[in-house]
Amino acid sequence: MTVVDASSVSRPVADDSSAVGRVAAWFTVADHARLGRLYLATVGVWLLLVALLGALLGLERMDSTAALVDADAHVQMFGLYHYALVMGVAAPLFLGIAFLVVPSLLNASTASFVRLAAFGYWMWTAGSAVVVAAMIANGGPGGGDATGVELYLLGLGIAIVGVLCSAVSLAATVLTRRNGATLDGSSVFVFSVLVSTTGLVLTMPVALGTVIYLWVDFANARVAFGGTGLMSTWVAWLFDQPHTLLFVAPALGVLGHLGAVAARVRQPLRGGVLVGIGLSAVVVVSSVTQRSHPFAVGDSPVDTVGSLVPYALFHLLPLLAPLIVVALALLALKAGSPRLVAPFVPAFLGVGMILTGLVGTAVQMIDSTNLQGTVFGEGALVYVVYGGALGAFGAVAYWSTAIWRRVLPAGAVLGVSLLGFVAVVLAALPHYVAGFLDQPAAKASGYDDAGLRGLLNGLSALGHLAMALALLGGVVVVLRANSRGAVTSTNPYDTAEVTQ
Amino acid sequence: MTVPALGAGPVRRRSSVFVATAFAAAAATSLIGSMLAMWLDFRAKAPLRASADGAKMIKDWLKADVAVPEVASNTMMITFVAVCIMAQWAVYSARRADRSHTILALSITAAIGLALVNAQIALYLQMGLALRNDAYETLFYAVTGTMLALIASGVVYSFVALFRVWAGRSSDHDVLAAHALYWYALSGMFLAVWFVVYVQK
Numbered sequence: 255m256t257v258v259d260a261s262s263v264s265r266p267v268a269d270d271s272s273a274v275g276r277v278a279a280w281f282t283v284a285d286h287a288r289l290g291r292l293y294l295a296t297v298g299v300w301l302l303l304v305a306l307l308g309a310l311l312g313l314e315r316m317d318s319t320a321a322l323v324d325a326d327a328h329v330q331m332f333g334l335y336h337y338a339l340v341m342g343v344a345a346p347l348f349l350g351i352a353f354l355v356v357p358s359l360l361n362a363s364t365a366s367f368v369r370l371a372a373f374g375y376w377m378w379t380a381g382s383a384v385v386v387a388a389m390i391a392n393g394g395p396g397g398g399d400a401t402g403v404e405l406y407l408l409g410l411g412i413a414i415v416g417v418l419c420s421a422v423s424l425a426a427t428v429l430t431r432r433n434g435a436t437l438d439g440s441s442v443f444v445f446s447v448l449v450s451t452t453g454l455v456l457t458m459p460v461a462l463g464t465v466i467y468l469w470v471d472f473a474n475a476r477v478a479f480g481g482t483g484l485m486s487t488w489v490a491w492l493f494d495q496p497h498t499l500l501f502v503a504p505a506l507g508v509l510g511h512l513g514a515v516a517a518r519v520r521q522p523l524r525g526g527v528l529v530g531i532g533l534s535a536v537v538v539v540s541s542v543t544q545r546s547h548p549f550a551v552g553d554s555p556v557d558t559v560g561s562l563v564p565y566a567l568f569h570l571l572p573l574l575a576p577l578i579v580v581a582l583a584l585l586a587l588k589a590g591s592p593r594l595v596a597p598f599v600p601a602f603l604g605v606g607m608i609l610t611g612l613v614g615t616a617v618q619m620i621d622s623t624n625l626q627g628t629v630f631g632e633g634a635l636v637y638v639v640y641g642g643a644l645g646a647f648g649a650v651a652y653w654s655t656a657i658w659r660r661v662l663p664a665g666a667v668l669g670v671s672l673l674g675f676v677a678v679v680l681a682a683l684p685h686y687v688a689g690f691l692d693q694p695a696a697k698a699s700g701y702d703d704a705g706l707r708g709l710l711n712g713l714s715a716l717g718h719l720a721m722a723l724a725l726l727g728g729v730v731v732v733l734r735a736n737s738r739g740a741v742t743s744t745n746p747y748d749t750a751e752v753t754q
Numbered sequence: 755m756t757v758p759a760l761g762a763g764p765v766r767r768r769s770s771v772f773v774a775t776a777f778a779a780a781a782a783t784s785l786i787g788s789m790l791a792m793w794l795d796f797r798a799k800a801p802l803r804a805s806a807d808g809a810k811m812i813k814d815w816l817k818a819d820v821a822v823p824e825v826a827s828n829t830m831m832i833t834f835v836a837v838c839i840m841a842q843w844a845v846y847s848a849r850r851a852d853r854s855h856t857i858l859a860l861s862i863t864a865a866i867g868l869a870l871v872n873a874q875i876a877l878y879l880q881m882g883l884a885l886r887n888d889a890y891e892t893l894f895y896a897v898t899g900t901m902l903a904l905i906a907s908g909v910v911y912s913f914v915a916l917f918r919v920w921a922g923r924s925s926d927h928d929v930l931a932a933h934a935l936y937w938y939a940l941s942g943m944f945l946a947v948w949f950v951v952y953v954q955k
Contacts, residue, residue: 366770366773366774367770367774370774418781422774422777422778422781423774425773425777426770426773426774426777427770429773430769430770430773431770452777455777455780455781455784456780456781456784457784458781459781459782459784459785459788460784460785460788462785463785463786463788463789463792463900464788464792466789466896466899466900467789467792467892467893467896470885470892470895470896470899471889471892471896474885474886474891474892475885475886475887475888475889475891475892477887477888477889477892478796478888478889478892478893479892542788542791544788
């Protein structure tokens with residue numbers, strides 16, 4: 255028997271019968287579906303900003319002597335680009351989708367503590383706005399204006415608390431609103447949301463603690479943490495792999511769910527999928543050490559093993575998470591009677607991109623490749639974040655009947671997905687190649703741009719523009735389906751033989 | 755004779771408040787734990803200097819003229835034991851539908867929480883430590899200030915629980931159990947802060 259506690263359905267505090275009331279209803283949102291839409295819309299804006307910023311930086315790096323924007327602003331542009339990729343897009347992306355989908359997957363009427371989650375959304379939005387203002391005011395890591403730098407730390411701290419509040423709400427939802435169903439019997443996506451949010455509950459406070467230290471030091475003595483110059487190194491782990499895997503881990507859940515749907519069979523070795531997704535939680539330990547762990551061959555075998563063990567823990571073990579999920583999705587296709595399920599395509603490609611980004615980071619961390627400090631790391635980050643965005647599009651396309659009660663046309667979903675895939679490869683792969691050509695990271699001027707480098711940066715800019723186009727295409731597909739599509743709550747991809 | 759089986763009763767849902775409080779406590783523990791880890795890292799990396807009598811080399815971490823008031827910090831640690839007992843007393847009383855004792859226990863919990871805030875401020879005043887010279891000062895104020903903020907959040911939780919019971923929702927045992935859990939977690943965190951910052955220094 256499914257028990258749904260209708261009395262706990264939250265509604266907006268404001269009366270939305272008038273125009274003012276409608277606006278106020280969004281600000282006082284206490285409905286998980288509306289909150290999810292707010293998250294998705296805001297992430298869409300951030301994704302557009304990231305794509306445009308990435309394109310601008312790519313064009314800027316085509317010629318290291320010519321400057322499209324003032325060279326003094328490059329530090330802020332790179333800082334904002336990294337913030338937008340991780341805290342603007344990756345961190346809240348699956349929070350939004352989870353608020354839209356998880357309660358219905360659990361047969362729950364609403365999420366737990368929706369007001370706390372809404373508070374988290376507004377904290378994240380306000381904190382991010384403060385970060386943008388700080389960057390414009392010559393603040394941020396490496397910034398020249400003391401007030402701007404303090405403002406950046408304040409904004410980052412607020413945004414972290416915001417993500418934390420929403421994560422607590424979702425984790426509590428999964429654990430307490432299953433209405434008698436076991437976690438094993440729930441959707442793989444639900445499990446991935448639990449893994450991701452529980453991990454965030456543990457790692458976000460570590461980032462917050464560092465931000466508190468940085469702020470106290472910067473505002474007073476400035477002797478312990480090295481001022482603005484070293485600020486980014488203290489919180490680098492938050493914006494880098496493997497930690498970013500925690501943000502996009504639900505993409506693995508989307509693929510795990512859709513693999514069985516596309517194959518029309520119960521997922522073979524379902525426990526293996528859960529183990530694979532659970533493995534992404536090992537990146538929680540990356541926050542414990544707060545530093546990178548490169549692998550270097552030492553003078554003695556003991557030194558080599560001493561370097562290999564942490565490297566394997568931080569960079570090889572997390573690789574297994576997407577690898578296992580991809581392998582078991584393929585196994586499901588082999589075992590069942592596969593059919594073309596449009597949302598499966600972006601989910602599969604997205605996880606593939608995430609895997610490529612993690613492999614890239616693992617290669618970068620091998621000392622002898624000399625890739626650290628090059629633009630290679632930026633390529634890996636773009637792979638992971640844009641890959642996560644592709645996976646999220648797969649989730650939106652599959653659960654569109656639960657979100658909007660409309661079906662997104664399969665052809666349009668495939669078109670946008672393929673454009674998105676091309677965009678990710680174009681935006682990130684040139685950075686991998688440029689990394690081997692020793693192009694320095696986070697620099698747009700004053701380096702040798704001879705040979706292929708100019709062309710590679712131009713290609714990357716093109717990839718970011720293609721991502722902006724894919725995003726707009728996705729928005730158009732959703733809007734058209736909402737305005738012209740038939741209302742239905744039946745998911746056309748679900749079949750009787752698949753039990754998630 | 756065939757006896758029809760009784761239908762299953764409604765599924766008892768685990769308390770959202772309790773689970774969410776557990777997550778909040780885990781987050782707070784992670785926050786304080788990471789800050790103490792950085793404290794230990796900074797202390798371990800502090801340069802060596804000769805001791806005042808020149809007999810040995812010691813870490814140049816805590817300046818010789820800085821005295822950490824141990825009476826105040828030890829009193830705070832002992833007070834945390836009292837606050838846990840009071841929070842648990844509130845749970846005990848609520849389960850026995852003893853509203854007046856629940857209110858009394860929660861009132862005392864909140865009052866002791868306020869006393870802890872007061873003790874921390876008194877400790878700051880006794881130390882008179884500036885915040886402009888070295889890493890110790892930065893880390894000391896950051897760690898203890900964060901702990902102070904967490905204690906304040908516990909006091910707010912106590913007042914909210916008190917208000918709910920006062921307003922008639924005395925059957926919400928889960929809220930009181932979650933409230934007690936939060937204070938247990940805070941006590942554990944302060945135990946770590948007390949040992950690392952005030953005892954080991």
